[in-house]
Amino acid sequence: MIAALTLLLVFQLVGEVIARGLALPVPGPVIGMALLFLALMLRGGPGEDLRQTAGSLLQHLSLLFVPAGTGIVLYGDRIAAEWLPLLVALFLSTFLAIAVTALALAALTRRRRNTPTEEPGR
Amino acid sequence: MTPNLEEIWVYLSTTPLLGLTLTLLAYQAAFWLYKRAGFHPIANPVLISVAILATLLLVTGTPYQTYFDGAQFVHFLLGPATVALAIPLHAQWPRLKAMAGPLLLALVAGSLTAALSAWGIGALLGASRESLMSLAPKSVTTPIAMGVAERLGGLPSLTAVLVISAGIIGAVAGRTVLNRLRIDDHAVRGFSIGLASHGIGTARAFQVSEQAGAFAALAMGLNGLLTALSLPWIMPWVERLFAG
Numbered sequence: 001m002i003a004a005l006t007l008l009l010v011f012q013l014v015g016e017v018i019a020r021g022l023a024l025p026v027p028g029p030v031i032g033m034a035l036l037f038l039a040l041m042l043r044g045g046p047g048e049d050l051r052q053t054a055g056s057l058l059q060h061l062s063l064l065f066v067p068a069g070t071g072i073v074l075y076g077d078r079i080a081a082e083w084l085p086l087l088v089a090l091f092l093s094t095f096l097a098i099a100v101t102a103l104a105l106a107a108l109t110r111r112r113r114n115t116p117t118e119e120p121g122r
Numbered sequence: 123m124t125p126n127l128e129e130i131w132v133y134l135s136t137t138p139l140l141g142l143t144l145t146l147l148a149y150q151a152a153f154w155l156y157k158r159a160g161f162h163p164i165a166n167p168v169l170i171s172v173a174i175l176a177t178l179l180l181v182t183g184t185p186y187q188t189y190f191d192g193a194q195f196v197h198f199l200l201g202p203a204t205v206a207l208a209i210p211l212h213a214q215w216p217r218l219k220a221m222a223g224p225l226l227l228a229l230v231a232g233s234l235t236a237a238l239s240a241w242g243i244g245a246l247l248g249a250s251r252e253s254l255m256s257l258a259p260k261s262v263t264t265p266i267a268m269g270v271a272e273r274l275g276g277l278p279s280l281t282a283v284l285v286i287s288a289g290i291i292g293a294v295a296g297r298t299v300l301n302r303l304r305i306d307d308h309a310v311r312g313f314s315i316g317l318a319s320h321g322i323g324t325a326r327a328f329q330v331s332e333q334a335g336a337f338a339a340l341a342m343g344l345n346g347l348l349t350a351l352s353l354p355w356i357m358p359w360v361e362r363l364f365a366g
Contacts, residue, residue: 008202015205026350027265029204030343036208046209054206057199058335061325062167063149064200067193068264069172069286071279073179073186078253078280085247089257090284093240094291095299097261097318101232101341102305105313108224 004053011036135184141192148174161329163294168286168322200264200321207339210328214336217309225313229341232317233348236261241360256281258357259349260288263320266346273354285320292319293326308334316341 015035016028024031040046046054072079079086134140152170159165179189190197211218218225240257249257255276259267264285271281296315305311308331315323316338324342328335 005202008205011205011208012201026347027204027263027269029201030263030266030346032201032205033208033211033343036205037211040208040212041215045212051209054209057203057206058210058325058328060149061203061321061328063145063171064196064203065168065264065286065289065322065325066145066149066171066175067190067197068282069168069290070175070179070189070193071186072172072283072286073176075280075283082249082253085244085249086253086257086284088247089240089244089249090260090287091291091295092243093236093257094261094288094318095295096239097232097236098292098296098299098314099303100235101228101314101317102300102303102310104231105221105224105228105310106303106305106307108227109221109307109310 001049001053004047004050007050008032008036008053008057011039135188138192138195141189142195143192144175144178144189145171145193145196148178163297163326166290166294166322166326168325169290169294172286204263204321207324207343210332210336211339211343214333214340217333218337218340221309225340225344228313229317229344229348232314232341233261233345233352236318236345237349237353237356238360241357245364251275252277253280255357256284259353260284261318261320262346262349263342266350270350270353274357286322289319289322292323296323296326309337312337313341317345320346 011032012029013032015030015032018024018031019026019028148171149167151174152165152167155170156162156165156167175189178184179186237258240260241254244254244257252275255274256271256278258274258276259270259281261267262270262285264282267281267285268278272278292315296311296319300311300314305314312324312327312330312334315327315334319326320342324335324338327338
């Protein structure tokens, strides 16, 4: 577990250095993820230790958002003044984004999947 | 003795121990409830934990910064957890590669919808400019959204709260939207939830299936990337278009 955690942190560190060094708008951990992905492609897959550590970290991914979410206590005044536009925009826009993405992806993959079956004689 | 109790409180409020322990206790309680509710999305563990902690802070009059001094150890793990998303991504690679074209097109459509509809609805209902610029990147993962909002003239810490709210909304109600649309492919469901609701949606998707989780992780990463690159030049243009 320690070895796997070290590996994850090393990739994050390298990502962070690249992001800052090249002044990229993407956060270091996202670059770290891309680099680890490339490393896994080259090596053919993660070892058991890394798989387990990543699994337990991702299983409780929700926990990691709790401290930042609790920051809502700082915005009592703004939320009191603008709760309607904020709430409506958050709900509607999230639903719209889910619907548009899902419908687009479903339509695009369905067409592709149907193509071979439409060929006669198959 | 009461003076003793006060001393203990003074000690506890200056160490990170309390904030950290309370975060974990609140999450344990929230997760217990989530499990008791048969993992129903309404009993979202982030929502319940935040409700417990925010109530505690407000009732005891504890400043958020004092709490965060302890909770930052949990917050820090977001970094390595993001890196760890490479593992499910790698596991689902053959399916991802087969769907690359449709995924990219759906990404562009979804990403634009997420940012522009948030801005447009907020503007129609009279939100302030600072709030609008904090709303626009609400569908992408917290660190990217905070950076984008700052560049647009929003408030990074307000953005974090809006991002997490969008995450909770998608994790709680995304299932209902997708069921209404009769979308049952786990790859499609995961991808759309990850795009609109970043890590919190991805966390929920992983609880449903590994395939949904991997597609959600991919959508989260791609939407973060696309938003970071596109919003800083799209938003000023949109604002100018609607200013006159």
